[in-house]
Amino acid sequence: MNVLVVLIPVSLLLGLVGLVAFVWTVRNDQYDDDQGNAARILLDD
Amino acid sequence: MTAACPACVAIPDMDEIVPSTGLQFSVPTIHCAACIGKIERGMRDVMGVSTARVNLSLKRLTVTGLANPEHIKAKLTDLGFEAHPLDIEALNTARDNVGRKLLMRVAVAGFAMMNVMLLSVAVWSGATDATRDLFHLISAAIALPVVAYSAQPFFQNAWAALRVRRLNMDVPISLAILLAVGMSLFETLKGGDHAYFDAGLSLTFFLLIGRYMDHRTRSAAHSAAKELTALEVYTAQRIKGNNTQTVAVSDLGVGDVISVPTGARVPVDGLLLSGHAVIDRSFLTGESAAVDVRQNAQLQAGEVNVGAVLRLRTTAVGEDTSLRRMAQLVETAENSRNSYTALADKAAQIYAPAVHLLAFLAFIGWMIFTGDVRHALSVAVSVLIITCPCALGLAVPAVSTAAISRLFSMGYLVKHATALERLAETTRVVFDKTGTLSRPLITIPETMTADARAVVKALAQSSNHPSSKALETALSDTRAASVRDITEIAGQGMRGIWRGHTVRLGRGAWLGADFDELGVRIGAKTAEPFETAEAARKGAVEALQQLTIPSEIITGDAEKPAQAFAELLGIPVTANVRADEKLGWLQDLSDRSDYVLMVGDGLNDTAALAAAHASMAPATALDASRSASDIVILSDSFADLPLVLKISKLSRHLSKQNFGIAALYNCIAIPIALAGLATPLAAALAMSASSITVLLNSQRVRYA
Numbered sequence: 001m002n003v004l005v006v007l008i009p010v011s012l013l014l015g016l017v018g019l020v021a022f023v024w025t026v027r028n029d030q031y032d033d034d035q036g037n038a039a040r041i042l043l044d045d
Numbered sequence: 046m047t048a049a050c051p052a053c054v055a056i057p058d059m060d061e062i063v064p065s066t067g068l069q070f071s072v073p074t075i076h077c078a079a080c081i082g083k084i085e086r087g088m089r090d091v092m093g094v095s096t097a098r099v100n101l102s103l104k105r106l107t108v109t110g111l112a113n114p115e116h117i118k119a120k121l122t123d124l125g126f127e128a129h130p131l132d133i134e135a136l137n138t139a140r141d142n143v144g145r146k147l148l149m150r151v152a153v154a155g156f157a158m159m160n161v162m163l164l165s166v167a168v169w170s171g172a173t174d175a176t177r178d179l180f181h182l183i184s185a186a187i188a189l190p191v192v193a194y195s196a197q198p199f200f201q202n203a204w205a206a207l208r209v210r211r212l213n214m215d216v217p218i219s220l221a222i223l224l225a226v227g228m229s230l231f232e233t234l235k236g237g238d239h240a241y242f243d244a245g246l247s248l249t250f251f252l253l254i255g256r257y258m259d260h261r262t263r264s265a266a267h268s269a270a271k272e273l274t275a276l277e278v279y280t281a282q283r284i285k286g287n288n289t290q291t292v293a294v295s296d297l298g299v300g301d302v303i304s305v306p307t308g309a310r311v312p313v314d315g316l317l318l319s320g321h322a323v324i325d326r327s328f329l330t331g332e333s334a335a336v337d338v339r340q341n342a343q344l345q346a347g348e349v350n351v352g353a354v355l356r357l358r359t360t361a362v363g364e365d366t367s368l369r370r371m372a373q374l375v376e377t378a379e380n381s382r383n384s385y386t387a388l389a390d391k392a393a394q395i396y397a398p399a400v401h402l403l404a405f406l407a408f409i410g411w412m413i414f415t416g417d418v419r420h421a422l423s424v425a426v427s428v429l430i431i432t433c434p435c436a437l438g439l440a441v442p443a444v445s446t447a448a449i450s451r452l453f454s455m456g457y458l459v460k461h462a463t464a465l466e467r468l469a470e471t472t473r474v475v476f477d478k479t480g481t482l483s484r485p486l487i488t489i490p491e492t493m494t495a496d497a498r499a500v501v502k503a504l505a506q507s508s509n510h511p512s513s514k515a516l517e518t519a520l521s522d523t524r525a526a527s528v529r530d531i532t533e534i535a536g537q538g539m540r541g542i543w544r545g546h547t548v549r550l551g552r553g554a555w556l557g558a559d560f561d562e563l564g565v566r567i568g569a570k571t572a573e574p575f576e577t578a579e580a581a582r583k584g585a586v587e588a589l590q591q592l593t594i595p596s597e598i599i600t601g602d603a604e605k606p607a608q609a610f611a612e613l614l615g616i617p618v619t620a621n622v623r624a625d626e627k628l629g630w631l632q633d634l635s636d637r638s639d640y641v642l643m644v645g646d647g648l649n650d651t652a653a654l655a656a657a658h659a660s661m662a663p664a665t666a667l668d669a670s671r672s673a674s675d676i677v678i679l680s681d682s683f684a685d686l687p688l689v690l691k692i693s694k695l696s697r698h699l700s701k702q703n704f705g706i707a708a709l710y711n712c713i714a715i716p717i718a719l720a721g722l723a724t725p726l727a728a729a730l731a732m733s734a735s736s737i738t739v740l741l742n743s744q745r746v747r748y749a
Contacts, residue, residue, distance in 0.1 A: 004176075008183060012160060019156040026148050036101030039078035 068114055069131040070106045072121065075099060080126070087124045091116050103268060105131075144264055147257045150195040154250040157191035158243065162729075165243040169726050181233040181240045188226055188242040196222050196249045198256060214393040217400060218434045222248055228426045239423065244430050244728045251736050252438045259442040262449045266458040269679070281305075281312045284356065294362075301359045311348045314365075315357035316341055323352030325511055327479045329648045330601040330623075335510055347648050347667065351510045353533055387463045388697065389441040392704055396437060404428040407719050420721070427723040431714045436735035440703035443743035448696040451747050456680030457661075457689055464675035467659040468693035470640045474592060475631065475653075477645030478579075478600035478618070481663060482683075483610055485515040486580035487563065493573060499526035501565050504539040504550040507531045512563055512577070513539070513550075543567070579610045584684025589614055591687040599627055601649050624649035631656050642690075646670055695749050703739045710735040 025031070075081070081099045084106060088097035094117070095110030106128070108117055114130050121128040164180045172180060199222065202215035225245035232240055282304045283292050289304065294312045297303065302318065305311055311324070317340055325335045329347050338344070344357055386394075404425040411421035449459045459465060476482050489498065503525040505516040528548060531541035538551015546568030553560040558572035566572035589596060598618040600607050611618035622630065631653050634641050643650070643657035646666030654660040654673040662674040671677050676689075714731045717723055 004179075011163065012187075015156050015160050019152060022152045023149065026145060026152070031148065033100040033102045036081065036099060039081060039101055042078040043082045 067107050067109045068112070068117065070108070070117065070121065071104065071129045071131050072099075072106050072126050073104055073129075074126050075101060075104050075106075083124055084121070084126065087120055088117070091120050102265070144257070144260050147198070147253065147260055150198070151250065151253045151257055153191055154195040154246060154253055157187050157195075158246040158250045161187055161243045161246055165240075165725065165729075168240075177238075178233070178236050181229070181242075184240060184242040185230055185233050188246055189230070192222060192226050192245060192249060195253060199249075199252065211390075212394050212397050213390045214434075214438050217393065217397045217429075218248070218252060218438050220401075221245075221429050221432075221434050224426045225430050228423060232423070235419075237423075239427075239725050241426075241430055241725050241728060244725060244732060247729065247732060248430075248435050251435050251732070255439045255442045255446075258446045262446050262453065263459070263462070266449065266453055266460055269453075269458050269677075297359055297362050299359050299362060302356060303359065304354055304356045305350045306354050307350060307352065309350055311344050311346055311350060311357070313346050313359050314361040315344050315359045317344055318356040318358055319353075321352075322350060322355040323510060325349040325351045327511075327647060332479070332602055334606075335512075351508075385463055385467060387441070388466050388700055389438075392437065392440070396434075400429065400432050403432075403715065403719075411721065424718065424721045424723075427721075427728065428715065428718040431718045431723050431728045431731055432711050435732045436707035436710065436739045437704065439736055439739050439743075440707060441700045443740050444696045444699045444703065444746055447743050447746045448692055452676075452689060452692060455685050455689070456678065457685070458677040458679060459675065460677065461675040464659060465693045465696055467640075467675070468642065468690065469697040471642040471659055471690070472594055473634065473639045474594060474596035474642045474644065475634075475657070476596060476598045476616075477643075477647060477650045478598050478607060478610060479602055480646045480665065481644055481650075482582055482585050482598065482614070483579040484582055485511050486578055487512065487515045487519050488576040488578070489516075489519050490573060490575070495523075496526065497565060497567055497573065498523045500528060500543050500548050500567060501550055502526070503528040503543075504531060504541055504548065504565075507541075508533055508539055516550075516575070538563075579606060579613075581610075581614055582681075582683055584682035584686075586614060588683045588686040589616060592690070593687075594690075599630060599653075601627075601647075624652060627653040628656055643674075645674075692746065692749060696746050699743060699746055703742055706738050706742060707735055710738075 030037075072084070075084070081101060084099055085097050088094050088106075088108060091112055093110050093112035094108055097106060097108045099106050106121070118128050118130060161184045164184050168177050168180050196219070199215045199219045202213065203219040206213040206216060222245050225241040225248070229240035229242050229245070232238070280291050281294050281297055282289050283297065284302045284304055297313055303312070303315070317338055319340065321337060321339050322342075322344075323335050323337055324344065326332050326348050329345060335351050343360075407428050408421045408425035411424050412418065415421065445465055448465055452459055489501075493501075498520055501516060502520045502523045505513040505520070506525055507513075526543055528541040528543045531539060533539055534551070534555070537555040538549060540547065540549050540551075542548070548568070549556055549566045551563070553562055553564050553572065553574060556564050556566040556572040558564055558566070558574070560572075560574045562574050562577055564572045564574040596616050598607070598611055598614075598616060599622050600618065600620055601622055601624070602620055604620045607618050607620035619630075627649065631641055631643065635656075635658065640658040643654050643660045644662070645651075645654055645660075646663050648667050648669060650662075651667075651670050651673045654662060654670055659676075660674040661676040661678055662670045663678045664671075666674075666677075710731060714723075714727075717727065
């Protein structure tokens with residue numbers, strides 16, 4: 001069970017990385033235009 | 046790119062250069078990826094543009110750099126897009142901060158829920174003693190701060206309701222979250238078996254998602270409605286000595302002299318200084334014909350100048366104008382709407398006391414039978430958690446979100462939170478006539494020669510009179526003749542010289558003819574009349590045929606045009622109704638327990654719009670009418686009106702069905718909880734299963 005001392009902090013850390021990444025996308029206005037983002041992937045330039 | 050060096054840009058006129066804060070344009074016809082590419086590429090060629098970005102969801106273009114708005118607009122028109130510059134002040138450029146905060150709370154709750162759920166799985170699969178206590182402690186360390194942060198919207202709403210001694214859905218939700226976390230903390234510290242941290246967190250997470258979706262669809266409708274306001278200009282031309290300066294309407298004082306250009310709206314109340322003027326009062330009174338006024342006549346804010354440029358001396362500004370007085374009438378009429386109890390709150394008023402009483406009885410019962418306070422308390426709390434406030438909390442928002450976004454794509458902006466529910470209850474539709482159901486229509490006689498048509502077009506083009514606008518539309522295929530010296534004779538018509546002949550377009554009497562309506566006279570030939578009538582708005586006839594509830598027209602227009610128009614549509618009409626009489630009419634109807642849907646656009650309709658059980662205004666309506674109404678109709682056609690009513694009825698039906706589903710789950714879950722057999726695992730299963738069923742059921746509103 002000693003492995004938990006490592007595994008629990010690691011799993012929490014990975015979750016936190018995901019959370020921080022999400023907060024970054026929100027602050028970057030990446031959810032302001034969902035239809036536009038869906039359409040832009042079809043643009044060539 | 047031309048903006049690598051802004052200083053290199055030739056600067057034509059300092060006043061028109063906009064600093065790099067950004068310009069916004071509403072471009073309603075953007076609809077696909079190709080449009081985005083075309084516009085953004087095109088903008089690179091415009092002098093002074095440093096960045097250009099299209100927002101497809103809002104159908105808006107944002108441009109930064111030192112560009113001239115006129116050039117950008119011209120470029121957009123070249124590219125084939127209709128564009129309207131937006132007033133950034135009115136648009137309130139501050140980003141959607143509420144939505145962003147909600148999204149952050151969702152993310153934090155989601156993160157916490159995933160981690161705690163993982164720890165809970167370990168506990169459920171048989172962790173015991175010290176390991177279990179450790180897992181519970183870590184869960185508590187994650188859950189407590191997260192609940193304190195993420196669940197704030199529920200706590201705030203619940204507190205706001207409790208303070209005025211009312212119950213809403215957030216009260217049982219807040220209580221369930223707080224009790225789940227509180228009891229789990231107690232159990233954890235005592236080294237107990239069951240902790241409900243995952244239930245408390247998933248409740249927060251699911252409900253926040255519902256709340257965010259709800260906010261998002263409504264803010265999309267709101268920002269589109271705000272955009273309409275931003276299209277209106279709140280400036281006036283003040284004349285001081287020989288100078289004319291543009292000032293904000295709010296800066297005008299009593300006694301100022303202002304000039305009102307042709308086609309513009311009179312911004313304040315005042316006395317006419319010019320000799321005469323032609324004004325369109327249809328927004329204020331519903332009259333379809335333009336009126337002639339003489340010097341010293343009283344003009345009111347909201348009237349439209351359709352004649353030559355006029356000058357007036359201000360007699361009332363700001364709060365004192367008749368426009369504002371009308372707005373105050375609206376505020377008093379709106380009270381009835383604010384006291385409307387939403388379906389979710391009605392459900393909460395039944396559900397909350399029942400469940401709380403049940404939990405209390407469970408506590409008493411277990412106390413009497415076992416005498417174990419801790420166990421009795423844990424049973425009572427598990428009853429509260431397992432009764433699924435989650436599915437109940439989602440029952441209404443899930444349906445209304447789906448319905449509002451469907452209506453949004455049909456061109457109907459739902460502005461008010463309870464608008465759909467009230468719309469579903471309506472039993473009668475009352476329409477305004479001028480501008481709402483009708484459009485001026487003039488038919489050109491078949492026998493009229495091509496030359497005459499060309500002359501009429503030339504004369505009509507030079508005037509802003511509603512009849513001229515209608516003539517222009519009727520003659521859209523004709524090329525205008527070159528007519529010289531066109532002058533507008535106020536109250537009579539237009540005069541000009543064509544191939545040496547005097548040509549006149551105007552009232553029959555002025556032309557020297559024996560008819561009274563609008564006509565044209567070329568040289569010494571006999572005058573020819575036009576047939577004038579009012580045409581129904583696109584889709585109005587079909588919509589009225591399909592409506593299953595009675596409808597009628599109430600208008601401020603005169604008896605004759607009103608009757609003629611009503612015959613066209615085949616519904617009853619009442620003419621010569623003033624603004625306050627409209628309000629009284631609606632109140633009479635509601636006294637006879639008729640729930641009225643009011644559809645109108647003018648200032649004379651605003652009070653009625655606010656007082657009606659539900660209300661709609663077309664996008665062309667006055668700002669005041671739009672803000673008084675629940676729903677703004679962006680599309681030009683009324684054909685979808687019956688479908689909108691149908692969707693509103695369906696969404697009420699589905700919301701009730703969702704409550705039924707939640708109740709059904711409770712029928713199974715409550716006995717288990719009362720028997721003291723509920724475990725955190727059972728609570729998690731019941732919550733997820735019922736929430737997902739409710740969410741899926743709600744999507745049916747999209748396919749009706």
